[in-house]
Amino acid sequence: MAFATVHDRYTDEQIARFHEQGLWTDETLFAMIEKQADRQPDKVFGTDSTTEITYGQLRERVLALSVGLRRRGIGPGDRVAVQLPSWTEFFVISAAIARIGAVIVPIMPIYRREEVGFILETASVKAAFTASTYRGFDHARMFADLRADWRLLETIVVVRREGDLVSGAVDFEDLLVDLSREEADAEIGTGVGPDEPFVVVFSSGTTSRPKGCLHTFNTMACGARLLGRGWNYTEADVQFGPSPVTHTTGLVTSYLLPLAHGAASHLMDRWEPKEGLERIAKFKCTACVSATTFLQMLLDVYDPEVHDASSMRFWTSAGAPIPGSFVEAGRAAIPNMAVLSLYGRTENITTTMCTLDDDPSRSVTSDGQALPLQEVAIVDEAGNEVPRGEEGDIAYRGAMNCLEYIGQPDETAANYTPSGFHRSGDLGRMDADGYVRVTGRLKDIVIRGGMNISVRAVEDALASRPDVSQVALVAMPDAYLGEKVCCYLVMHEGQPELTLEEMRDFLLGEGMAIQKVPERLEIVDALPTTATGKIQKHVLRADIAAKLEAGGMAAPRHATSVSAQQAEAV
Structure with a gap:
C-alpha cells in the first residue's frame, strides 16, 4: 500500500509559503532532539512514575535503537506499531522509528485484539513494540497470536519485560546497539525529511471504525509550534500528560510541544485524580492538555488544604465540548490556573483554541478561534461558508492537515470542499470576531x-x-x-x-x-x-x-x- 505524499495534499505554492511563514521547517524529530541534547544534555526531559531520561540520554538511546532496528531489516517506509502505556520509552522508540525513515503507528493501550488487528492490517504493520503484561492483560501474547493471522508482522519487541518472552519476540533492551555517534549515523544512513510520512494516528472511534490519519512530521510539529505561541510556552514549562502518549493529544502536547521548546514532560500512565494532583506537586507541572473528563475528575477531589496545584499555569480542555460553567468552576477552584478551551481533531491537530492572551470569557462562551496563519470556516452541505452566527459544518484549511485517510481515497476526497477546506462533521457557529462554538456532531x-x-x-x-x-x-x-x-x-x-x-x-x-x-x-x-x-x-x-x-x-x-x-x- 502506497501512502499519499505531501504533494498530493498541498500545492508547491502552499508548501513554500508554509516554510516561509515558519509553520514548516527542515527540522526532523531527531534533529530537534540533537539540538536540545547539544544545548542541555543533563536536563531531564521525560519522567513517568518510575523512570526519567535526560536530553543527552534520549539522543544516545535513540541512536542505539535505530541501529538495532536497521539490523532487524526495518527501514524507510516500513510501518512500526507502538502499543505502550505512557512510559518514557515511547520517546525513544518513536524517535528511533522516525530516525530510520519508518512510519510510527501508535496504538492506545486500551485496545484489544479486534481493534489492534484492524490497525495492523489497515496500516500494513511490519514490526510492533508492546508491553508484556500491563494491568492484567498480556499484550505480548496478543501480538504473538495476531502475528499468526497477520504474516506481514515480522518483529515483536517487548518493553519492560516481565517473565519469559513469548515465542519469537525480542527484548527491547537487547535491540540497543552501543556504537559511537559517528558509527551509528554511518550505519543508519541519512533518514528521511520532515515532509515524508511520519505517523499514522487512528482516530479514537467515537462513532465508528477508526480512520488512519497520515501525517508528516511538519504537519504534526506545526501544531506544537503554534500551540506554544498561544500558551507562551518556554523551556521552564513542565507538561503534565494524563492523556495517552500514543494518541494525537499526548503525542503532540506531551512530546513534540515540550521538545520543541526545550521544556520537560511528565507522563501518567494510569489516571487517578488524587495521584494526578500529587504528581503535579512533585514534578512542578505547569501545563496540561486533556479531555474535559480529566479536569472534571481532578476538580471533584481537589482540596486546597491538601493539594498544591500552584505550579500550574494553564489547563486546556479538548476532545469534547467544554461547558462554560465548568470553565468558571475550574478557575474558582484553582485561581492561578487558567482554564482554556481547545477544539482539535486527529485530522488537523488543532482547529480552534483560546489562548492565554484572550479575554478569559472567551473560554466560557467559545472553543476559540483559528491558530495564526490557519483558516476555519463554517460551511453548508455544498461547502459554501454560511453567514456568521449560523450553524454549519466546522471546516479547516491550513498547514496541519493530514495527507489522507490511509486506504480510503473516496472518504478522503469526500471530506474536502471545492475550496480545499476539510470538513469535520462537527457542527458549530462562528461569531463576528471569528470565535467558534462547537454545537454538536452532524451524526449527533x-x-x-x-x-x-x-x-x-x-x-x-x-x-x-x-x-x-x-x-x-x-x-x-x-x-x-x-x-x-x-x-x-x-x-x-x-x-x-x-x-x-x-x-x-x-x-x-x-x-x-x-x-x-x-x-x-x-x-x-x-x-x-x-x-x-x-x-x-x-x-x-x-x-x-x-x-x-x-x-x-x-x-x-x-x-x-x-x-x-x-x-x-x-
Whole structure:
C-alpha cells in the first residue's frame, strides 16, 4: 500500500509559503532532539512514575535503537506499531522509528485484539513494540497470536519485560546497539525529511471504525509550534500528560510541544485524580492538555488544604465540548490556573483554541478561534461558508492537515470542499470576531418529527447544575416521531438522583424549547469513553436502542412518554 505524499495534499505554492511563514521547517524529530541534547544534555526531559531520561540520554538511546532496528531489516517506509502505556520509552522508540525513515503507528493501550488487528492490517504493520503484561492483560501474547493471522508482522519487541518472552519476540533492551555517534549515523544512513510520512494516528472511534490519519512530521510539529505561541510556552514549562502518549493529544502536547521548546514532560500512565494532583506537586507541572473528563475528575477531589496545584499555569480542555460553567468552576477552584478551551481533531491537530492572551470569557462562551496563519470556516452541505452566527459544518484549511485517510481515497476526497477546506462533521457557529462554538456532531443531531435538534445547548445547561457530574444527549428511535432525545446523566457522588420531571422543569426554566427537552432519562454510574476521554455516543445510542427493543426488560430509572406540549410541537 502506497501512502499519499505531501504533494498530493498541498500545492508547491502552499508548501513554500508554509516554510516561509515558519509553520514548516527542515527540522526532523531527531534533529530537534540533537539540538536540545547539544544545548542541555543533563536536563531531564521525560519522567513517568518510575523512570526519567535526560536530553543527552534520549539522543544516545535513540541512536542505539535505530541501529538495532536497521539490523532487524526495518527501514524507510516500513510501518512500526507502538502499543505502550505512557512510559518514557515511547520517546525513544518513536524517535528511533522516525530516525530510520519508518512510519510510527501508535496504538492506545486500551485496545484489544479486534481493534489492534484492524490497525495492523489497515496500516500494513511490519514490526510492533508492546508491553508484556500491563494491568492484567498480556499484550505480548496478543501480538504473538495476531502475528499468526497477520504474516506481514515480522518483529515483536517487548518493553519492560516481565517473565519469559513469548515465542519469537525480542527484548527491547537487547535491540540497543552501543556504537559511537559517528558509527551509528554511518550505519543508519541519512533518514528521511520532515515532509515524508511520519505517523499514522487512528482516530479514537467515537462513532465508528477508526480512520488512519497520515501525517508528516511538519504537519504534526506545526501544531506544537503554534500551540506554544498561544500558551507562551518556554523551556521552564513542565507538561503534565494524563492523556495517552500514543494518541494525537499526548503525542503532540506531551512530546513534540515540550521538545520543541526545550521544556520537560511528565507522563501518567494510569489516571487517578488524587495521584494526578500529587504528581503535579512533585514534578512542578505547569501545563496540561486533556479531555474535559480529566479536569472534571481532578476538580471533584481537589482540596486546597491538601493539594498544591500552584505550579500550574494553564489547563486546556479538548476532545469534547467544554461547558462554560465548568470553565468558571475550574478557575474558582484553582485561581492561578487558567482554564482554556481547545477544539482539535486527529485530522488537523488543532482547529480552534483560546489562548492565554484572550479575554478569559472567551473560554466560557467559545472553543476559540483559528491558530495564526490557519483558516476555519463554517460551511453548508455544498461547502459554501454560511453567514456568521449560523450553524454549519466546522471546516479547516491550513498547514496541519493530514495527507489522507490511509486506504480510503473516496472518504478522503469526500471530506474536502471545492475550496480545499476539510470538513469535520462537527457542527458549530462562528461569531463576528471569528470565535467558534462547537454545537454538536452532524451524526449527533436528533431529528425529532422532522426537526433537527442540536444537543449542545441542552448538555451545557445540565452541566451547569452543581449536582451533575457528566451529561450526554443522544437520539433514541421512536416509531411515531422517528427519533426522540434521551439523556444520560452521571450525578456527583452523594447527590440524589435527578428525576425526569425535575430535569424537564429545570430546562424549561432555563428557557429551553420544549422540543429539545429529553423525553427519557438514564442515570448511570459512568459514561463510556475512549482512552482519550471522549464520550462514545455511539455506545449510548446502541444502549438505548437495545433497551427500547427489549420492551421494558431493561427499564430506565426515569422515563416518560411524549408530553402534551412536546406532542403539539411536532
